[in-house]
Amino acid sequence: MQNSSPSWPSYTYIADPYPQRHRWRGPMSKLISLAAAEPGKLYMIARLACTNPRELLAMGLRPGVTVTILQKNNHGAVMIALRDQRFCINHALAQHILLAAVTGEVDLRTAPIGARLRISGYAPTAPSYKRKLLAMGLTPGTELEIIRHAPLGDPTEIKVRGFHLSLRKEEADALEVSPL
Structure with missing residues (x-):
């Protein structure tokens, strides 16, 4: 079901057809549910504890994938970003998606607006963009x-040394950044 409103961008709404059948299994130290995750932070999906995860798996929401929590609404629904896709997951299902906090690298294209990041390097798969990024002043260690x-999702506008730059998808993907 596609939906859009003035306050939320377009998203795909996902709900669990059998919300009462869930049981937690196994140890869950340092794992939190998607419903308890903080907006603006980066998490890795650790486990899908819902009854039928096929729809989530088909959309790319699988263990090991990194997602950004964009926002939550008053009813507990959570909007997340997975690369250039946006998903809204209802509260009942969000309680059964277990996450682990990510503290290392951040994806520039899914980082929340206002996030302050430091350039840590360049992606090894994008050597052709390295010279262009260096010419724009995007050197390792730059905030x-x-x-x-x-x-x-294209382009992403950033502020570097007081100047505003717009980066295309390929350029943003070529930068490796970490939170300050």
């Missing part, structure tokens, strides 16, 4: 701030 993301 930057996310100003805005375009509706379709």
